[in-house]
Amino acid sequence: EPEVTQTPSHQVTQMGQEVILRCVPISNHLYFYWYRQILGQKVEFLVSFYNNEISEKSEIFDDQFSVERPDGSNFTLKIRSTKLEDSAMYFCASRLTDYNSPLHFGNGTRLTVT
């Protein structure tokens, strides 16, 4: 069964550094998302992306964050200047077209900011 893949599985970076988290959504999906989950807390929405542009973003997704779909397969989340509080598990997700269709999540990238 096709799946969403994320790399790397674990990223350690120093505060102030830029990081890029990478995702390959399921190939025929049209809607792409990033979520994060701070350890012990609930999953939080960051941003949704459709038709090569951001369709919605949360208040967490400030100017330090950006997303890109540089080619037909990759979907990236960039954090320009990481903060300690950015340490979390970041999940990429995708879905087909129907609003009631399931979201398919990747297994996440654990970001640790030191």
Next chain:
Amino acid sequence: KNQVEQSPQSLIILEGKNCTLQCNYTVSPFSNLRWYKQDTGRGPVSLTIMTFSENTKSNGRYTATLDADTKQSSLHITASQLSDSASYICVVSPRWTSNSGYALNFGKGTSLLVTP
């Protein structure tokens, strides 16, 4: 503010037993409610999706119910197995005019441990 509250926070049951997890929400207007299973260190996996017009949905040993009037849902697990040990997350979608927005409201999850 849209809220999704789950109970219990954690649960331990013996293998083979049944259990029921609860979800109360205040999301309005409401589009659909989903239950996800999240194994430790993995991404959530969809178990069921119910629209506001559906009362029950089954997926193998998992049965979800929905009462849109009282804004309550439950997930019943039958004949539990050791592999059912995971976090079970209730996720509620608000009704949007745009199809692309997907600011799902996640609950904190119920951590289920099935013991031999």
